[in-house]
Amino acid sequence: MTTHGLSGDHRLVITRWSAISPFGLGRSAFQEGVRAGRKTVTAVDTEQWSVPDDHACLVPDFSPRALLGKKGTRDMDRVTGLAVGVTAQLLAEGAADGASVPTGEGTGLVLGTTTGSAESMMGYTRTSMQKSKPFLVDPALMPYAVMNCAAGQCAIWHGLKGPNATLAGGQSAGLLSLNYTRRLLASGRAERILCGAAEEFSAARSWIEHHRRGRTPADTVLGEGSAMFLVETAGRDTAERLPLAEILDVRSRPHAQGAVREALAACVADTLRRTGLGPEDVWAVVPSGVHAQYAEQEADALHAVVRGTDARWVDVTGLLGDAGAAGAAFQIAAVLSIADADPEAAGKLALITSVDRDGTVACALIRTGGGSR
Amino acid sequence: MAPLDVVPGASPRRVVITGLGVVSSIGIGATEFAASLRAGRSGAGPISQFDTEGFAHSNGCEVTGFEPERWISGLDPESLGRATQFSVAAARMAVTDAGLAAADLDGRRGVVSVGTTDGESHDLDRLVAAELRDGIENLPAEIAGRVSPMRLSTAIAQELGLTDVETTVMATACSAGNYAIGSGFDAVRSGEADFALCGGADAICRKTFTGFYRLGTIAPDVCRPFDKDRKGILTGEGAGVLMLEPLESALARGARIYAEVLGYGINCDAYHQVAPQQESVTRCMELALKDAGVDPSQIDMISAHGTGTKANDITETRAIRDLYGENPPRTVSMKSMLGHTMGAASALSAIGCALAITDGFIPPTINHVTTDPECRIDCVPNEAVEADLRIVQNNGMAFGGNNAVAIFGKYQDEHREGMNWQ
Known part of the structure; x- marks a missing residue:
């Protein structure tokens, strides 16, 4: 299969992917959900969420700790859990057959976001404003109040020492990240890149959306989740990983x-x-x-x-x-x-x-x- | 058929800096900024942007005297958060400084890339204050509508009326300015874009001040990088935007060339969220030099990340010595003057590098008394020195182990052959 414009070894291909979505954990759940055209909207559990929304599309029973275990997840926020989790799932693909994805310096990660975790960022300020002394905040939570936390955690958890970037792109973040990934690979800055995006449902996000709309009802209920794609140059070290798309x-x-x-x-x-x-x-x-x-x-x-x-x-x-x-x-x-x-x-x-x-x-x-x- | 961006075998284009836009605590505009860097001015003073009651000390490096309407005419400044106002103003300045009108850019493919740590966290802080005061049902809609960090770059395109540009925001924290410059460099070098407006922007915010304060890394008075008595950072704010274009187009239109972007490196520690890792920082500098095709012996100055914290300055100077040996180039911290402007930091110091090359001086590390024996570098204490700078290095490090290092050179066409670029 040849393409116009790019030739031979310069074609960029997706060779693996995974998702954590309202369809459930992993690629299979996503595939089945899409193929069946299954709607995922559910009533919001008001015990868990103090939000203005009645309905949302949530990852079922998601918690970073339940997915990733106790170690290193005590303070982990939802968006970081979604990003680290989907990266783990992608890297686990094929590992059982000995076809694991190389990590280390040749492998980068590009993650799309809206504004990291608005919940973590605003939560940090809220604590400061509510405490008797404004500095009585939890230092362990500070990294989560910075937008590049999730991508940095993905690198730490999975040993990804190549370029590590967070792109704030809102709804378009997944495509802007894909373009930046393409640029990094074309410029020889990594051999392969895990490229994806993550968004969490949270009270902060829900209220910001609510006020942003003013008095008009929402067009679409809020959703959340993450998806990650392994992007690399065709023919280069990809023999064990078949191109799924170019x-x-x-x-x-x-x-x-x-x-x-x-x-x-x-x-x-x-x-x-x-x-x-x-x-x-x-x-x-x-x-x-x-x-x-x-x-x-x-x-x-x-x-x-x-x-x-x-x-x-x-x-x-x-x-x-x-x-x-x-x-x-x-x-x-x-x-x-x-x-x-x-x-x-x-x-x-x-x-x-x-x-x-x-x-x-x-x-x-x-x-x-x-x-x- | 128009080729895609990567044409196998095609030689990459040289990329030069032709315009600079600066919003900072030590000057607005490149001229004022250059004069302040040379004079070693301090931007430190009491923070006024949020209520600092209850903090034992609360100095910062705030932008004062900034009038957004001087730079922003197409958009309502009130519809933009403070960081976006900075970024749009700096972009407007960079275009003007490049001798261009915004209309000259219309129809040319470009990249607008702005780095940031906090986006519009200053506004998120204000939403929290409103929530605690009026209840979460009563947040101000105009603030809720402008908190997306995307606005840092899309507002530039909207203000300048650019229609054929890619707008991105690099949210890679405190090295984000170098990330954005790197992305713009790659796009222009490959032929993907005809120009890039790239840099970084952040506004001072309570969240980040509080976080650093809690970590014990806010200096009580001033920032003293590499000093044995250094006590940490001062949070700062501002924006720096650079106009990058291919050498050919700069020459064709007779543009002033501040410097050439020779290359950059980015990597990730994959080690710790907040503690830098020496080996990985060294590696990032190596990557940058390799990309630029220069040898460590050719570097005339290093603009350090140089935050003024115990950990950063020791790790960074050790990493420099790992690569440069016993006699590293003079290594300065512009954060001694500017404070830590977060996502703007490496963009402002990149601009400082370009000005230093153009004007022939090395900016000082101010507030310096005694160099820490564990930071064995010449930090050019307190007074700028005259120097003919040929090639300089600009370091950026960040939370998440996001390292980014850029290399800039004096534009000298006749030296192209003799300088062993490849």
Whole structure:
């Protein structure tokens, strides 16, 4: 399988992935959930959560300690647990067959986030403001109040000494992280990169969203989770890891508030032009579709591209809610899940798009490997 | 068909710095900043941005006299958090300083990358204060609407009317400025982008001050890097944004070239959330030198991470000596003047490096009395020195073991062949 633009050994491929999502723990749960089109919205347990939301899409029974054990998890916040946990799951894939992923200096990690854990950050300040002395905060919690905590913990837990980055990209974080991953690999700064995103459900996030909306009801219930992809150059040390998909291009643009349609249309056009591919090559379109005011423009931009083709539309947000920074990563995972079960999808293109309210649109064009795992 | 960014066999482009934007406690704009670095001015003073009652000491390095409306016209400054105001203002300055109008950039593919530690944590602090005062049902919507750290870069694109740029925010804490510069460098070097506006921004916040205070790492009065009596950091704030472009386009338009970006290195300790690891810091410097194609003997100055904490300064100077041997280059800490500006820190010190190369001086490490025998470097105490700087190194280290080191050189075309770049 050759591609336009990049040739031979320079193709970037996804060779493994995993997810922790409202579908449950791991890749299989995600695949089954997407293929079945299973909705995950549930009533929020008011014993556990003091939030304005009645419903949410939550990872069932998730706690860092339950997933990762007692050691090193005493103070671990939810988003860090989601990131460390999904990294552990990805690295465990194939390890039993002796096909473990090398770690150390050649392996980097790029994690997308919205703002780390707003819960941990605001919690730290709250404690300071409530105590008799403002400095009576727990020093062990301080790292969790900084946005790069989860990525740093992933490195510590799994011995990843290559480039370690946290990208704050909101809804588009998964695609912006994928683009940064592509740049790092293209520039020879790592041999392989674990690229993903994580978002937690929390009271802080829920209240911020609530107030941000003003008096209007939520378009989409909040979700959470994490997904991680192993991205590497095809043919280089990947013999034991079959390509599941090839990353053909990733692109982003800013949008002035409101003008999403034009920005996204330009972004998609860039991608098709750069790869020399046409709308007729697109097998699936996967929009983010989180906020109603932008979802319509996003769909319009995509319709304009694939009008007259039989491209299928994949709705991820309808199943998993507004997963924040994990949203675009879930969209990629959904493509891989569907393609893996559909022999017809082998070698076909998926166009994944994302709109973040705070000013960015992004898209990725990937070619699925098709049923290799 | 237009090629994708990586064309096998294509030679990478040289990348130069042509514009600088600065918002800092020791000056706004590159000219004022350069003068302050040369004079060894201190940005330290009492913190006013949050209530410091109950803390035994609370100095910091705040930006004063900042008028956002001088730099921000397309967006309502009130719709932006303090850190985003800094980043947008610094970006506007960098474009102007590069001799460009924003319209010159329209239609050119670019990268806007801003590093940060705290994003708009200053506003998150204010939301917590509002919650405790008025109840969580009554948080101010205008603040809730501007807390996304994404705004640090997307607001730059919106303010400048840039339509064909990638906007990213590197949330890699206190080395984030170097991360952003590295990303911009890679994008311009490869041909992916025609320019990059990159740097870092942070606003002083209670959360981070409190955290460092609790760890016993806030200095009671001033920051004294490498001094045997150093007591820690002062938290600071500001933004630094650099305009990077390919050498060819800079030459073609007759732009002033401050310096060339020669390369960078990033790695991760994978060791401890807050304690730096010497071996890994050494390795990161090695990676940067290798990427730049320079030998340690060619480095004329190191701008240290130099926070002024016991642990950082010992680990960093030992790591430097591991690589540079018994006579390392002069190693200075601009944090002695600027405080620790978090995500802006390595961007502001990168700008300091570019100015030092351009103006021919080494900025001092101020507040210095007696060098710690465990920090065996010449930190250029208190007074700047004149120096013809050819190649300098800018260190950044961070929580999470996120190390990033950048290398800058004087732009001298005729030396290209003779300097053993590869």
